[in-house]
Amino acid sequence: MTANTAEAGASGTVASGAGRRPLGDFTADRRLLMLAAMAVVVGSGGAGAAWVLIRLITLTTNLVWFGRFDVVSRSLETLSPSAWMVAAPVLGGLVIGLMARFGSEKIRGHGIPEAIEAILIGGSRMSPKVAVLKPISSAISIGTGGPFGAEGPIIMTGGAIGSLFAQFFHLSAAERKTLLVAGAAAGMTAIFGTPVAAVLLAVELLLFEWRPRSFIPVAVAAVTAAGWRPGLFDAGPLFPFSADPNLPWWGLLLCAGLGALAGLQSGLLTKLLYGLEDAFERLPIHWMWWPALGGLGVGLGGLVEPRALGVGYDVIRDLLTGHLLVQAVVTLLVVKALIWLVALSSGTSGGVLAPLLILGGAMGWLAGQVLPGDPGFWALLGMAAMLGGTMRSPLTSVIFAIELTGDWRMLTPLLAACVAAYAVTVLLLKRSILTEKIARRGRHITREYGVDPYELVRVSEVMVEAVDTLPGDLPIPQAVAVLQQGRHRVYPIVEASGRLVGMASRADALAWRVEGGLETQTVAERVSDAALPVAHPDDVVARVVALMLATGQGRIPVTDPATGRLVGLLARKDLLRIHAGTSRAEEERQAYFPAGRRG
Structure with a gap:
C-alpha cells in the first residue's frame, strides 16, 4: 500500500497471487517522481525569493535610517534617538495597513499560521497577490524598525511560489500542499542555511504527515535551495559558534532547568500576545490603522x-560571542519583548523566529552569568528552547540551533533544554502561538501525530468469514423474496464453486419487481462483477476505506485473489471495531505485576 491511499485504493490490482502489485502503486510512483522534479523548480524559486526579500529588507532599512540607496548591511545600534525613530515605524505600519486593506488581508501576521490555514482550508491555493505583497510588506515592516525576522515572510512567500507553480498543473490538493511546503522549506533554507531544520519544520508545522509522497519533494526543494545558497548568500553557518560548556556530571539537569525557564517565558509571552490582540480587537477603529499604532x-x-x-541578527551574534553588559541585555530583553508583542498583535507583517531567538538568548545569557561555562553556551540553549517551546517543535529547534552554529557537540544539551521547554508549554497552554491564532478564527487543528490504525490492520483480521450469500442460479422471484425479507440489505451472489459474481440489494429487488417478466431468469444473469469493488485478505483496511469512499458502498466483499472465491465481507461496523480497539489501547490501564502479588 502506498502513502497515497485514495489513489491506490480505487484502482484495483493486476496479476494475481502473492506477486501482485496494486496498480495505484505505479501511478503513485510516477507522481512522486513528478513532484520531486517539480520540487527542484520550486526550491530554486524559494531560494530566489529569499534573496529578493533580504535585499528588499536591507534596501528599505538603509533608505529609512541611513539615507543610502544600497544593500550593504548596517547595524541600527549606531542610531541616535530622534523624532524620526518614532515616525518611521508609524509610517511603515500605515503603509502596511493600506496594503492589507486594499491589496490582500492575508499579508497580515507572521506567515506560518497563514500558511497552515491555506493548507487546511484553502486547498493549498495561494493568490499571486500574496506572493508579491507579502515580501514587500515585510520589507517595509522590518525596514522601518519592526522587531521581526525574515523567516515567517519567506515561509509565506516561498509557499505562495510553490502553490502558484502547482496551480499550473492538474494536481490534487495533497500534491499542491507538498509543493507549497516545499517552497516554504526552500525559502527558510536559503536564508538560514538550515536544510534539515527546514524539512523538520515542514513536517512538524505544515505537512501534518510523514509520507514519502510529501517528505521526499520537500527534502529535494530544501537541498536545491541549499545548493543555491553559497551563490546567493555567504556559505557556512549563519552564526558560527563553538563552546565547550565543561559542565559537571549533573550539568544536563541545568540544561533542562534552563529549558523549563524558557518554557515559562514562552507561556508568558504567548498569553501577553493574545491579550494584546484582544485589546486591539476592542478598539473602535478599523484594523487598517492598527499596524500604525503598533x-x-x-x-x-x-x-x-x-x-x-529590526531583525537583530547582530544582537544574536553578540549574545553568542560578544562581551555585553548585564544592564544592556536586560534592557534589550524587556524592550524587544514589549515592542515585539505590541507590533505582532497589531497585525503587521513580520516573522517570529528571529525575535524568539533574541528573547530566549537574552534570558539564557543572563542565566549564564551564574551558571558554569560560557554565557554564550546558555544563550544558545535559551534560543533553541524558546523556539521549541513557543512553536511546539522541539526537534526542529535542536537541529536549527546546530545548523545555525555548526557545533554538533551541543546536541544533547540542546535536546534536554528543548524538550523541557516543550513539556512546560504543553502543560501550561492548550495551543501554541501558531495554532492559537487559527483556533481564534474558528478552526480546530491537532498537532499530534499518530499512525492510522487502518494502515496497520489487514482485512483478514477483521472481516466476517461466515457470510450469508445467494446462489447465482436462484430464480429472480425467490431472490426478490429473500432480499425483501432477509436481515441484510445487500447479499453477495456466488456460483456453485464459491466464485463471487456480483452483489444484489433491496433496491435491486424493487427494480426487478417493477420491471416484471423475469420469472425465468436467475439472479446471476441480472448482476455483474464488471465494476464490483472487492478487497483481498492481505490488503490493509485503509484500502477498503478508500473503496467505500470512492464507491459509496458500505459492505465490501473479500475474495481470494487467485480464484475469485468469496472468503469474507467487511462492513462499516467492522471499521468501528478497529477504532474501538485503538481507543482501548490508549485508555485502559492495568498492572501485570501489581504490588503485593506473589509468584
Whole structure:
C-alpha cells in the first residue's frame, strides 16, 4: 500500500497471487517522481525569493535610517534617538495597513499560521497577490524598525511560489500542499542555511504527515535551495559558534532547568500576545490603522534601545560571542519583548523566529552569568528552547540551533533544554502561538501525530468469514423474496464453486419487481462483477476505506485473489471495531505485576 491511499485504493490490482502489485502503486510512483522534479523548480524559486526579500529588507532599512540607496548591511545600534525613530515605524505600519486593506488581508501576521490555514482550508491555493505583497510588506515592516525576522515572510512567500507553480498543473490538493511546503522549506533554507531544520519544520508545522509522497519533494526543494545558497548568500553557518560548556556530571539537569525557564517565558509571552490582540480587537477603529499604532509602540521602544529595532541578527551574534553588559541585555530583553508583542498583535507583517531567538538568548545569557561555562553556551540553549517551546517543535529547534552554529557537540544539551521547554508549554497552554491564532478564527487543528490504525490492520483480521450469500442460479422471484425479507440489505451472489459474481440489494429487488417478466431468469444473469469493488485478505483496511469512499458502498466483499472465491465481507461496523480497539489501547490501564502479588 502506498502513502497515497485514495489513489491506490480505487484502482484495483493486476496479476494475481502473492506477486501482485496494486496498480495505484505505479501511478503513485510516477507522481512522486513528478513532484520531486517539480520540487527542484520550486526550491530554486524559494531560494530566489529569499534573496529578493533580504535585499528588499536591507534596501528599505538603509533608505529609512541611513539615507543610502544600497544593500550593504548596517547595524541600527549606531542610531541616535530622534523624532524620526518614532515616525518611521508609524509610517511603515500605515503603509502596511493600506496594503492589507486594499491589496490582500492575508499579508497580515507572521506567515506560518497563514500558511497552515491555506493548507487546511484553502486547498493549498495561494493568490499571486500574496506572493508579491507579502515580501514587500515585510520589507517595509522590518525596514522601518519592526522587531521581526525574515523567516515567517519567506515561509509565506516561498509557499505562495510553490502553490502558484502547482496551480499550473492538474494536481490534487495533497500534491499542491507538498509543493507549497516545499517552497516554504526552500525559502527558510536559503536564508538560514538550515536544510534539515527546514524539512523538520515542514513536517512538524505544515505537512501534518510523514509520507514519502510529501517528505521526499520537500527534502529535494530544501537541498536545491541549499545548493543555491553559497551563490546567493555567504556559505557556512549563519552564526558560527563553538563552546565547550565543561559542565559537571549533573550539568544536563541545568540544561533542562534552563529549558523549563524558557518554557515559562514562552507561556508568558504567548498569553501577553493574545491579550494584546484582544485589546486591539476592542478598539473602535478599523484594523487598517492598527499596524500604525503598533508602529508607535515600536518607535517609543526604539528611543530606549535602538538595537531592539529590526531583525537583530547582530544582537544574536553578540549574545553568542560578544562581551555585553548585564544592564544592556536586560534592557534589550524587556524592550524587544514589549515592542515585539505590541507590533505582532497589531497585525503587521513580520516573522517570529528571529525575535524568539533574541528573547530566549537574552534570558539564557543572563542565566549564564551564574551558571558554569560560557554565557554564550546558555544563550544558545535559551534560543533553541524558546523556539521549541513557543512553536511546539522541539526537534526542529535542536537541529536549527546546530545548523545555525555548526557545533554538533551541543546536541544533547540542546535536546534536554528543548524538550523541557516543550513539556512546560504543553502543560501550561492548550495551543501554541501558531495554532492559537487559527483556533481564534474558528478552526480546530491537532498537532499530534499518530499512525492510522487502518494502515496497520489487514482485512483478514477483521472481516466476517461466515457470510450469508445467494446462489447465482436462484430464480429472480425467490431472490426478490429473500432480499425483501432477509436481515441484510445487500447479499453477495456466488456460483456453485464459491466464485463471487456480483452483489444484489433491496433496491435491486424493487427494480426487478417493477420491471416484471423475469420469472425465468436467475439472479446471476441480472448482476455483474464488471465494476464490483472487492478487497483481498492481505490488503490493509485503509484500502477498503478508500473503496467505500470512492464507491459509496458500505459492505465490501473479500475474495481470494487467485480464484475469485468469496472468503469474507467487511462492513462499516467492522471499521468501528478497529477504532474501538485503538481507543482501548490508549485508555485502559492495568498492572501485570501489581504490588503485593506473589509468584
